[in-house]
Amino acid sequence: MKIALLGNPNTGKSSVFNLITGLRQQVGNFPGVTVEKKTGTLQIDGNTHTLIDFPGTYSLYPRSKDEQVVYSVLSNEDAEDYPDVVVVVVDQSNLERNLFLFSQIYDLGLPTILVLNMTDLAQRNGLSVDADKLKTFFPAAHIVSTNARVGMGKERLMTSIADMAQAAPERRTPIPLCPIDDVTCQEQEAASRYTFIHQVIDSSVLRIDKEKKAAVSSLDRLFVHPVFGYIIFAAILFVVFQFIFAFAVIPMDLIDTGFAEFAGWLSLSMPKGVFSDLICQGIIPGIGGVLVFVPQIALLFFFISILEETGYLSRVVFIMDRLMRPLGLNGKSVVPLMSSVACAIPGVMATRTIADWKERMITILVAPLMSCSARIPVYTLLIALVIPKTRILGVFNLQGLVLFGLYTLGLVAALLVAALLKFILKSRDKGFLMLELPSFKSPRWGNVGITVWEKVKVFILDAGKVILAISILLWALATYGPSESMKKNIAKAKKESKELHLSKEQAQQHVASAKMESSYIGQLGHFIEPAIQPLGYDWKIGISLITSFAAREVFVGSLSTIYAVNETDDVNKRLIDKMRAEKRSDGTKVYTLAAGASLMVFYVFAMQCMATLAVVKRETNSWKWPLIQIGFMGALAYFGAMITFHILS
């Protein structure tokens, strides 16, 4: 049996879903659209039923592309997800508006279960709902009351579903919906429906406290305060980022070293050859490269879902909306953009809450311009290399100022590009806010945990494939090359090592460096040299630019290989020494202030992250947007770096 779960946003629909399916859930998309479809299974009397969670809506008539799924599935009996039974979750404390959607669904004639949720909130608001009276208006519906947040009412709901499975009520003759584009019909329907609902409410809702007046909660006074509102938001962000930077590093390092050691151990125990190299140098580091993002994704969604569950997030949207609007963004863009300062992947994944297509696309497109944590190793290396350790005005550390400037540059670029995209992207609908500010609640840890689990799973399963494929490709390009010239170069490096009486370790590094040089990527580095010369780079930097397409921090590792620096001890310092000494054929330094600054600007703008690319592909359901993103970010990086180089040299 297929069961559809429907309801208004903020009615505890997902709590009901988690309550009856537990962890037996899958996340996918509705056919043909990028609307998240959660399905879960439940076992009743040995039979398995599928529960499909539809997006929360206020009406069957969609107000955004995403909500269209509900209308198109329920109005078409041949649709893949057309249900046998419908479960509608309503918030008892807010019955009038909730019954609007319910009565629309009831009129479809499908067997319907009405879940009266949030019993506690209704009581707190001085309301009590008479289920028997309510049933006289909807005689064919089963009515169940629950308080899903505390796990109350699970048995009642399961029994009701079991009854439906055993002897589903006859389908009633449906009252047809208005055509999707006939607004006049829909407006008339809305007016007459509310007239009917007022009768229902008058007879079945008992208002214990008749004179309860609408009041502003003291929390809201604080959260939307013109000064404290922003201070609190900034403080919360500060704490969240402290946590992420302090704690994500530990599991990330463990994953990094764990996979490196495992690959090292395996390569010793496997017979030498191409197959062993593919596994130990291509596949295992590739999987490690996927998993290394998991701690940041998990931690960010842990915090985001707590803020969402408590109702605080909608207050952030409320105070930020006016500031973001001139940029073609929405108050809801703030959290994805802020998350991108840690990592653009969870940032892009968090844009699902933005209902308006255009505002969501702009947010996704500019999110990777925010400087993420993977840029830090690149920035610190380059700053230490070309920016002197002096103080400005006696207090400001110049290196710190430059780092701050790079972050600011990314933020400003993101906002300017957003403002530009506002005019470029075409959208039929006018963006609107019309956001409900739910009452404050304490978070349900079960829901938080499930959200984190799902986001991680989606990332590993969907984006992981693309990341793994690209990293294997990059490995192959860096390992293999035209065999003749490769052999010649390796032999030459070995001979040189002997002549120079290098230690065994130094000789190995020297050979590795020669190997990289003559690999396909090395050749590619030479090939693009004319194109990157105007930015102040040589072919060695070119190689690192190509390899760090996998992830920005690879830039540092790549340079270490090229300059044959031992990776084990104090890489940065020794790498910096080598880079300082690096000369062009005409005897001038490679890493001048101009070239270093040009590289910094390049890394602020360039889309050097295949994981983000894979996630954008998943979230937009096409390769078009990630390709556009590579294009415009690449152009920004190229010309930004060129201008920087010419100004400074």
Added chain:
Amino acid sequence: MSAKLSEIKNGNCATVTSIEDSSIRLKLMEMGLLPGKAVTVLFRAPLGDPIAIDVNGFVLSLRLDEASLILVEEPSLAIA
């Protein structure tokens, strides 16, 4: 006294009289904003936009240009 919802001061109550024809009229109606509905303006965001209103116990936020489509009647103050 008739006015736009966007002009109502914080804490004041008003009754919806009509909604101007627009692309979001249907959506406002579906949220329960129909002629005859009494709403209270609760608070405004720092720049005065959006505003938050109480509709029957739930808090709805509307951008100013959305709220200005809603025409309301403010209960006239009895002058003693």
